[in-house]
């Protein structure tokens with residue numbers, strides 16, 4: 001998948017940015033606060049996902065007022081497609097999306113345009129709470145298995161309903177009938193989510209473990225463990241490829257066992273919303289015992305593994321967005337990244353181009369105050 005044209009206007013501080021990206025390497029240069037990350041974020045909006053740095057949608061609109069438009073053409077394995085996103089400012093900003101000039105819902109973008117990002121915030125994959133890792137697993141999994149997004153949404157809705165019943169603090173006999181309705185849904189959805197997470201963690205471990213070894217030059221070993229609240233630790237090794245009635249029953253049993261304590265607590269204590277992806281370095285939890293460098297390398301290995309898995313399974317590569325991270329890596333780590341992404345289209349932002357390993361080909365774009373300045377420069381052929 002390669003972006004062949006991009007124009008952005010009114011996305012945060014970006015004004016009239018229009019460019020023809022290089023099919024492989026694009027370097028976005030500029031001093032601090034000129035709009036480099038905003039440009040990657042604008043590309044990312046075309047995936048239909050929430051901002052990778054937590055910006056609310058209405059805050060995409062420029063402070064100066066006015067509307068926003070992000071438009072791109074891209075080539076996937078089959079054809080050239082176009083996507084356009086507009087937001088009209090107002091009390092409730094109105095968002096519109098077109099794919100190949102046909103109006104679409106935001107969710108439709110998710111199965112059309114795919115990116116993988118690596119940003120400084122990704123350290124939270126290792127340092128952050130379980131929710132961050134669950135979201136990562138679910139998004140990665142949905143890139144390969146589209147129904148996953150709907151499953152997670154339906155699970156969350158059913159969970160909200162169950163928790164609403166629990167909060168009423170009814171006597172157990174009275175609550176049982178109401179809870180039963182939501183338990184039936186949660187056991188089906190939760191088991192399917194666990195199975196999909198198990199499949200993805202198996203794939204992730206296969207790619208991420210050797211990648212980490214390469215990045216860390218074999219000094220230590222990383223391991224990944226899917227901690228399922230219902231199916232236990234290392235559920236990636238025990239769960240099958242498809243949901244079975246026995247697993248659904250096991251899930252339902254767990255819900256029934258915790259019903260009394262859930263009623264006391266007023267919320268659902270076990271289920272897919274309590275899962276985690278445990279990350280260990282030499283057998284010890286990376287979050288607590290990893291050094292800052294080890295955690296960064298692990299976050300990088302997870303993201304590169306995501307890109308590689310996507311490329312292998314979908315037989316086409318995602319667009320890779322690397323925000324302000326390459327300059328932070330030493331030359332050996334940069335070389336690993338370059339090898340993994342060499343067949344992919346990459347956008348790299350930096351204030352310090354001198355700290356980057358130079359790729360042979362590509363384009364560089366200079367951003368100043370939200371605008372591209374000067375013409376696109378081709379990088380010299382010297383490495």
Ligand SMILES: Nc1ncnc2c1ncn2[C@@H]1O[C@H](COP(=O)(O)OP(=O)(O)OP(=O)(O)O)[C@@H](O)[C@H]1O
Pocket residue numbers: 011012013014030031032033034035036037038039059060061062063064324349350351
């Ligand atoms: N809605 C908005 N409208 C206008 N400007 C905005 C909006 N939201 C953020 N900005 C501004 O965009 C500017 C550029 O932000 P961005 O994060 O893209 O910078 P950057 O070039 O990546 O900088 P750095 O190298 O420091 O990471 C910031 O000054 C920020 O205040």
